[in-house]
Amino acid sequence: MVILGAGFGGLQAAKALARAPVKVTVVDRYNHHLFQPLLYQVATSVLNPGDISAPIRTVLHAPNTTVLLAEARSIDAERKVVITEAGELPYDFLVVATGATHSYFGHPEWAQFAPGLKTIDDALEIRRRVLLAFEAAERETDPERQREWMTFVIIGGGPTGVELAGALADLTHITLPQDFRRIDTTQARVLLLEGLPRVLTVYPEELSERARRDLQARGVEVRTGAMVTNVDAHGVQVGDGRISARTVLWGAGVAASPLVRSLGVPLDKAGRVKVTPNLEVPGREGLFVIGDVASILQDGKPVPGVAPAAMQMGRHTAQNIRRQIQGQPLLSFRYNDRGSFAVVGRGAAVGLTLHEKIRVKGWPAYLAWAGIHIFFLIGFRNRASVMLQWLYYFVTRRRKVRLITGGPSDELLPHSVAVPSLAEGSRSATPAHVH
Amino acid sequence: MVILGAGFGGLQAAKALARAPVKVTVVDRYNHHLFQPLLYQVATSVLNPGDISAPIRTVLHAPNTTVLLAEARSIDAERKVVITEAGELPYDFLVVATGATHSYFGHPEWAQFAPGLKTIDDALEIRRRVLLAFEAAERETDPERQREWMTFVIIGGGPTGVELAGALADLTHITLPQDFRRIDTTQARVLLLEGLPRVLTVYPEELSERARRDLQARGVEVRTGAMVTNVDAHGVQVGDGRISARTVLWGAGVAASPLVRSLGVPLDKAGRVKVTPNLEVPGREGLFVIGDVASILQDGKPVPGVAPAAMQMGRHTAQNIRRQIQGQPLLSFRYNDRGSFAVVGRGAAVGLTLHEKIRVKGWPAYLAWAGIHIFFLIGFRNRASVMLQWLYYFVTRRRKVRLITGGPSDELLPHSVAVPSLAEGSRSATPAHVH
Numbered sequence: 001m002v003i004l005g006a007g008f009g010g011l012q013a014a015k016a017l018a019r020a021p022v023k024v025t026v027v028d029r030y031n032h033h034l035f036q037p038l039l040y041q042v043a044t045s046v047l048n049p050g051d052i053s054a055p056i057r058t059v060l061h062a063p064n065t066t067v068l069l070a071e072a073r074s075i076d077a078e079r080k081v082v083i084t085e086a087g088e089l090p091y092d093f094l095v096v097a098t099g100a101t102h103s104y105f106g107h108p109e110w111a112q113f114a115p116g117l118k119t120i121d122d123a124l125e126i127r128r129r130v131l132l133a134f135e136a137a138e139r140e141t142d143p144e145r146q147r148e149w150m151t152f153v154i155i156g157g158g159p160t161g162v163e164l165a166g167a168l169a170d171l172t173h174i175t176l177p178q179d180f181r182r183i184d185t186t187q188a189r190v191l192l193l194e195g196l197p198r199v200l201t202v203y204p205e206e207l208s209e210r211a212r213r214d215l216q217a218r219g220v221e222v223r224t225g226a227m228v229t230n231v232d233a234h235g236v237q238v239g240d241g242r243i244s245a246r247t248v249l250w251g252a253g254v255a256a257s258p259l260v261r262s263l264g265v266p267l268d269k270a271g272r273v274k275v276t277p278n279l280e281v282p283g284r285e286g287l288f289v290i291g292d293v294a295s296i297l298q299d300g301k302p303v304p305g306v307a308p309a310a311m312q313m314g315r316h317t318a319q320n321i322r323r324q325i326q327g328q329p330l331l332s333f334r335y336n337d338r339g340s341f342a343v344v345g346r347g348a349a350v351g352l353t354l355h356e357k358i359r360v361k362g363w364p365a366y367l368a369w370a371g372i373h374i375f376f377l378i379g380f381r382n383r384a385s386v387m388l389q390w391l392y393y394f395v396t397r398r399r400k401v402r403l404i405t406g407g408p409s410d411e412l413l414p415h416s417v418a419v420p421s422l423a424e425g426s427r428s429a430t431p432a433h434v435h
Numbered sequence: 436m437v438i439l440g441a442g443f444g445g446l447q448a449a450k451a452l453a454r455a456p457v458k459v460t461v462v463d464r465y466n467h468h469l470f471q472p473l474l475y476q477v478a479t480s481v482l483n484p485g486d487i488s489a490p491i492r493t494v495l496h497a498p499n500t501t502v503l504l505a506e507a508r509s510i511d512a513e514r515k516v517v518i519t520e521a522g523e524l525p526y527d528f529l530v531v532a533t534g535a536t537h538s539y540f541g542h543p544e545w546a547q548f549a550p551g552l553k554t555i556d557d558a559l560e561i562r563r564r565v566l567l568a569f570e571a572a573e574r575e576t577d578p579e580r581q582r583e584w585m586t587f588v589i590i591g592g593g594p595t596g597v598e599l600a601g602a603l604a605d606l607t608h609i610t611l612p613q614d615f616r617r618i619d620t621t622q623a624r625v626l627l628l629e630g631l632p633r634v635l636t637v638y639p640e641e642l643s644e645r646a647r648r649d650l651q652a653r654g655v656e657v658r659t660g661a662m663v664t665n666v667d668a669h670g671v672q673v674g675d676g677r678i679s680a681r682t683v684l685w686g687a688g689v690a691a692s693p694l695v696r697s698l699g700v701p702l703d704k705a706g707r708v709k710v711t712p713n714l715e716v717p718g719r720e721g722l723f724v725i726g727d728v729a730s731i732l733q734d735g736k737p738v739p740g741v742a743p744a745a746m747q748m749g750r751h752t753a754q755n756i757r758r759q760i761q762g763q764p765l766l767s768f769r770y771n772d773r774g775s776f777a778v779v780g781r782g783a784a785v786g787l788t789l790h791e792k793i794r795v796k797g798w799p800a801y802l803a804w805a806g807i808h809i810f811f812l813i814g815f816r817n818r819a820s821v822m823l824q825w826l827y828y829f830v831t832r833r834r835k836v837r838l839i840t841g842g843p844s845d846e847l848l849p850h851s852v853a854v855p856s857l858a859e860g861s862r863s864a865t866p867a868h869v870h
Binding site for chain 1: 465466486492493496501566567573617837
């Protein structure tokens, strides 16, 4: 059997089948499993990429499991083969767990100006843009252009947008101020734009309101009801107004991995497969779709595209495959919502637990969030390492991974940056006592 | 005054001038200082880039110090200005500490086939190539081509080549074997080619011999007297023989940063400036050249291009600048050689200490090497974090940072890789009990 994708869903399915009487091939286009909930901390220089990822081959070391680094291009459900760039891969059981990607609401040209946050490469690109923006501002002498470099716009007030905005505000207010001479990084603007009337719309109004206040207390300008109508290299258009900014980040839309379009079955408006209660593609026995690519209602509400749901779907599908092998009927999936958290920053988070009955916020929510995330990070070493680094950041507020990588800086700095008058800088660079 | 380069030399000069009555501008094309001696551990998946680097702005936080992210293009010593891509930077004192780069002995076209190891981006590129080679071998079905992917050639038997070869051999023999199904990574060949009659020629013969035996014990094929005459995408030419290999790494030649050519003064054959005893450019008062770009003899022998020498030169130059400000005569530089180490792997290293009087090898050399390197890593956090990760690797032999980054894998895997018959793979991927 074949599993496409080694995210939360695919990994759990493969692990749960480790001792099953099947041979499992796991296909992923990356060689590592990624702990996506902490990816924003890589993008904001707190964690290393290696802290939140692990080689798929090491995680899935069971003798019945083969890992293939390849990209699935399409699925031929008639012939029961997956077409990859490395050839065709026949299957009897197939689990599609290829996750979600960014959606720019019909404006793919915005992607170059407003990167999203799904992969480690995305996070490194965001880190590079954010750090380079401060370097460019420090070099810039024109106040107008300097303001553009010092303005950061995050589009989308969901959990990713809120996390990025909070972490960027802390970066500008706490981590960076001592390090620059010509700019005052505390004057940087961080704007969070949300089209709906409030942020974190999946949470009750009370928690949305708390998150908004926590963001504002950190210096984030939160604008709700703000519909973005255009994005370019110098800012975003919001209705009639324009915000000039050189760094725009995208946390607004997600869409299912386009792979499932090749199935030729009905998709919902986010491009997800409407699966049967046992997570199969209708009419395709043995073809399961789980995680962010699956669309399923439970008690009239969609099961959310979150890691716990994907993990439960993965384990459930593994169980169903075992049952089918043993000739037993398949079971329907039920999502057990143990709770969810969104974090703004140290001591500031909101959460719902125990089937949405308990609402938490502030320090209790933050500590619960941190505990859960450390617990779920794969492998004791990552856990210890991340804890150590958080503790370090917690105490010193210094960020260790402020690395601009991806080539020498002269290629990285935007070519449109004005050449500042370095004579001015050098005046201050003349020894006070010597001439 | 201006310091070009925030490597070991430039950083020490800037730090030693932190309380001096001068204003210091430090120019670097990267935003981070790099602890280069451990860079090979990033290239071989043991450490994260963030573990061995620190933001220059954070390290040089003194109020008299300004950091500028820019690349120096040339120096006009007549007009006393540095020309950067961001404009001109006048100076009264200038410290050139721009270090060394790779030299391909007049064959720059080899660079694409045999990357060297100087920057974090270099290390990530090597890591990517090495990890992808095993993925490609796992996918490959043609035994000939598979052998090419499983052959790793390191050109140059100096400390970098020895360290890379030892770490790669441990990777193939200790870390990876459990993780692949179709290939036996212990069958991978790691070849270390050196044109001279022995490796580590800066060390006494006895230690070279020990390093060779340590390498061979780890499975490295050491070939001395092997002059490489060509490098291409499929291997290297060594005299009359050819070694087929898809991964070739370069540890052979270094040359001074080309910036100093613009000084118009005599250079040695590695492109370094022949400086006066007080490390000035002859005839250019107040223009100092230190570290790997400086050529200076001491007791008839060249001062080696190593981190301790660069650090001492940086501190010495800072002292000379203070003296000149106070109207005192400059002092001549003397390199105090406290020792040097080259490491093959866990428990295997060689070293010379106390002015080359004491030779160490094996475990004592390894432990001294590890202690010194942890001690010199900047900042307690890096030290603790690196120690933790080494301890983890030491006990488990698992490498945490086996990350292929830089884009999705289908773009990374060489296009010339044959499409393997996945039908074969899928036969073994068919459930044992189901058909």
